[in-house]
Amino acid sequence: MEYLLLGISAILINNIILTRFLGICPLLGVSRKNSSAIGMGLAVIFVVTMSAILSYSLFMYVLNPLGIGYLRLVSFILIIASFVQFVEMFLKRYVPGLYKSLGIYLPLITTNCVVLAVSLDVVGITGGVADYNFLSMLIYSFFTAVGYAFILVVFSYIQERLITDRNTPKSFKGSGVALITLGLLVMAFMGFKGMI
Amino acid sequence: MKKHKIFTDGIFANNAAFMLFLGMCPMLATTKDFMSALGMGIAVLATLILTNTAISAIRKWVPNEIRIPILIVIIATIVSVIEMFMQAYMFDLSQTLGVYLSLIVVNCIILGRAEAFAMKNNVFDSFLDALGTGVGFLAGLAVLAIAREFIATGGLAFSSLLTGQKLWSFQIIPTAYTIPIFSDAPGAFIMFGLLVGLVNFIIMKAADHKKKKAALVAAGGQ
Numbered sequence: 001m002e003y004l005l006l007g008i009s010a011i012l013i014n015n016i017i018l019t020r021f022l023g024i025c026p027l028l029g030v031s032r033k034n035s036s037a038i039g040m041g042l043a044v045i046f047v048v049t050m051s052a053i054l055s056y057s058l059f060m061y062v063l064n065p066l067g068i069g070y071l072r073l074v075s076f077i078l079i080i081a082s083f084v085q086f087v088e089m090f091l092k093r094y095v096p097g098l099y100k101s102l103g104i105y106l107p108l109i110t111t112n113c114v115v116l117a118v119s120l121d122v123v124g125i126t127g128g129v130a131d132y133n134f135l136s137m138l139i140y141s142f143f144t145a146v147g148y149a150f151i152l153v154v155f156s157y158i159q160e161r162l163i164t165d166r167n168t169p170k171s172f173k174g175s176g177v178a179l180i181t182l183g184l185l186v187m188a189f190m191g192f193k194g195m196i
Numbered sequence: 197m198k199k200h201k202i203f204t205d206g207i208f209a210n211n212a213a214f215m216l217f218l219g220m221c222p223m224l225a226t227t228k229d230f231m232s233a234l235g236m237g238i239a240v241l242a243t244l245i246l247t248n249t250a251i252s253a254i255r256k257w258v259p260n261e262i263r264i265p266i267l268i269v270i271i272a273t274i275v276s277v278i279e280m281f282m283q284a285y286m287f288d289l290s291q292t293l294g295v296y297l298s299l300i301v302v303n304c305i306i307l308g309r310a311e312a313f314a315m316k317n318n319v320f321d322s323f324l325d326a327l328g329t330g331v332g333f334l335a336g337l338a339v340l341a342i343a344r345e346f347i348a349t350g351g352l353a354f355s356s357l358l359t360g361q362k363l364w365s366f367q368i369i370p371t372a373y374t375i376p377i378f379s380d381a382p383g384a385f386i387m388f389g390l391l392v393g394l395v396n397f398i399i400m401k402a403a404d405h406k407k408k409k410a411a412l413v414a415a416g417g418q
Contacts, residue, residue, distance in 0.1 A: 022225075078269065113221050113302050115302075175389075179385050183386035190381075
């Protein structure tokens with residue numbers, strides 16, 4: 001039950017885009033087209049979960065016991081960058097179909113703040129006790145990424161209509177109206193607050 | 197390129213916040229009130245100056261094929277240093293900024309300037325470019341934060357960046373008429389959207405004006 005609540009809260013209540021503003025650049029850029037939003041969403045889910053596992057293991061079993069926790073930023077960004085590179089090469093060689101649909105979004109993910117933010121979240125330590133155990137870390141990172149992908153896809157449907165809409169004032173075309181629409185979306189999602 | 201043009205380009209023509217839309221996550225997250233926006237802006241400015249000058253200084257020894265990992269490691273190291281510095285000397289501010297301080301690493305502005313400018317220009321030019329871009333970003337943050345705080349609380353409050361002590365505040369709009377949602381997430385998006393629209397509007401008007409003027413000059417010349 002605890003894990004179920006953790007998942008639901010990561011998707012709906014504490015959605016990483018809507019409450020913490022992370023990963024907005026790809027949201028405005030990529031989700032102009034529905035198909036690319038889905039591709040990006042899947043790539044993010046995969047990379048976020050895997051890099052959370054890798055950075056959690058590295059921090060809990062290597063950096064923290066050795067007392068060099070302050071190196072986490074440098075090591076996590078290296079892990080993420082090399083993991084993304086590795087996945088790209090692997091997919092290119094063995095799963096060309098998937099590579100074609102995800103390929104162009106993979107390099108973009110390295111600079112997506114969601115990946116690094118989730119990795120930093122899961123290694124939080126309060127009062128000498130780790131905030132997440134391995135299982136809850138897995139659930140948290142997976143569902144946070146699912147929540148991200150969910151908003152990417154939902155917003156891509158809205159963006160497709162915004163682009164063709166003729167009533168938008170000229171100066172608000174593009175990012176202006178997209179940001180205001182996002183604001184309204186956030187307001188709708190605030191209704192989930194207090195559900196748990 | 198002239199020195200002062202390098203500096204002013206970063207503030208106006210290539211303003212990271214309103215023209216290029218880079219670094220939007222901290223832009224929205226840390227502009228709840230003016231003081232945290234100022235702290236974030238200064239942190240980004242300091243990071244930019246340090247990374248740009250450092251990368252420009254070593255640019256001749258960096259092999260082109262593996263430049264991105266090298267740049268990222270340099271940036272991550274400098275951000276770690278700044279983060280630890282702020283935890284030591286500006287504890288309250290570092291608590292308010294939280295994870296966004298670490299996330300400066302993946303801020304597109306930093307890597308963007310390193311890749312586009314510092315790798316190709318000398319140390320002093322890179323320093324100027326970093327200063328201009330950083331000040332431009334700081335100004336963008338400040339404008340958004342002032343607009344949000346003013347509407348959400350009816351005034352502005354200033355406190356010391358080092359200790360977090362309240363220094364001075366004023367209020368113009370009575371609390372009954374403020375719109376508190378502007379200090380929450382929806383208000384951030386809406387206010388940023390409105391400001392982007394406003395900036396575009398001004399640019400379009402200016403372009404129109406220029407065109408008319410040019411047409412007048414052309415007509416007068418005939």
